[in-house]
Amino acid sequence: DAKTTQPTSMDCAEGRAANLPCNHSTISGNEYVYWYRQIHSQGPQYIIHGLKNNETNEMASLIITEDRKSSTLILPHATLRDTAVYYCIVRVGGSQGNLIFGKGTKLSVKP
Amino acid sequence: DAGITQSPRHKVTETGTPVTLRCHQTENHRYMYWYRQDPGHGLRLIHYSYGVKDTDKGEVSDGYSVSRSKTEDFLLTLESATSSQTSVYFCAISESSGLPGLALHFGNGTRLTVT
Numbered sequence: 001d002a003k004t005t006q007p008t009s010m011d012c013a014e015g016r017a018a019n020l021p022c023n024h025s026t027i028s029g030n031e032y033v034y035w036y037r038q039i040h041s042q043g044p045q046y047i048i049h050g051l052k053n054n055e056t057n058e059m060a061s062l063i064i065t066e067d068r069k070s071s072t073l074i075l076p077h078a079t080l081r082d083t084a085v086y087y088c089i090v091r092v093g094g095s096q097g098n099l100i101f102g103k104g105t106k107l108s109v110k111p
Numbered sequence: 112d113a114g115i116t117q118s119p120r121h122k123v124t125e126t127g128t129p130v131t132l133r134c135h136q137t138e139n140h141r142y143m144y145w146y147r148q149d150p151g152h153g154l155r156l157i158h159y160s161y162g163v164k165d166t167d168k169g170e171v172s173d174g175y176s177v178s179r180s181k182t183e184d185f186l187l188t189l190e191s192a193t194s195s196q197t198s199v200y201f202c203a204i205s206e207s208s209g210l211p212g213l214a215l216h217f218g219n220g221t222r223l224t225v226t
Contacts, residue, residue: 036215043115043201043217044154087153099215100170101146101154 004088009106012082018075020105022088025069031092033064034099035073037084044087044101047073078109114138115218117202123224130189132221134202136182143185144169144203144215145177147196154201160185192225199223 005023012018024033035047048055048062050071055062061074075082087104114137124130134143144159146169156169158177166177174196176188189196199222203215 034214041220043203043219044215046214046216049214100156103151103153 004090004102006086006088006102006105008103009108011108011110012075012078014080014109014111015077018078018082018107018109020073020075020086020088020107021070022073023070024088024090027068027090028092031090033062033071034089034091035060035062036087036089036099036101037082038087038104039081039084047086078107080109080111083107083109115202115204115216117200117218117221119221120219121222123226124192125226126193127191130192130223130225132187132200132202132223134185134187134218136185136204138204138216139182140204140206140216141182142205143179144205145175145185145187146201146203147171147198148201148220149198157187157200192223194225197223197225 003026032049032051034049036044037047038044047059048057050062050064062071064071085104085106087101089099091099116135118133142161145157146154147157148154155171157171157175158166158169160166160179163179163182166179178186199220201220202218205215
């Protein structure tokens with residue numbers, strides 16, 4: 001699996017957009033980008049995934065650069081409940097799903 | 112939340128004793144996983160199962176065994192617990208659709224302390 005690089009921590013003001021970057025410069029053509037988050041003392045939660053095109057769901061938007069070497073997860077209106085560790089994972093789609101989680105980005109949403 | 116129940120939620124045990132953690136799902140998903148989470152290491156895969164009686168090792172399988180006799184239950188056993196196995200253990204499930212949106216759904220974890 002391609003390696004990902006994320007900042008260790010980020011802050012965001014409540015109500016503003018949170019933009020979380022991820023670098024995956026060694027991504028291969030059949031690898032998808034997945035985002036999960038983990039709120040303190042809970043299990044990780046799936047957010048979104050994408051291959052080439054930008055994706056949006058009820059939780060977030062995923063912007064993938066044209067060369068696919070980096071992506072950004074956008075939480076459009078961050079709330080205090082979005083404070084969590086966010087994991088960017090690159091994995092071949094359709095595989096057995098044993099995703100490998102790195103250390104992620106600790107997002108702190110402040111009032 | 113996906114129908115995943117981990118038991119117990121908390122356990123304290125002594126070094127050298129056997130411990131079994133249980134993961135129960137009501138989603139009828141084919142794949143089940145056990146992860147451990149430790150400060151500075153993130154989530155690491157211990158073992159996973161791709162069907163009844165079908166299991167395989169993950170990244171950190173030494174000292175652990177698993178069993179899956181029914182679709183809904185996946186057991187993780189520490190045959191002889193050691194202090195290095197103090198951790199938070201998460202169970203996860205996923206469908207075997209073969210499609211890229213193969214999201215993992217996690218339980219709320221078991222906090223195990225080995226003294």
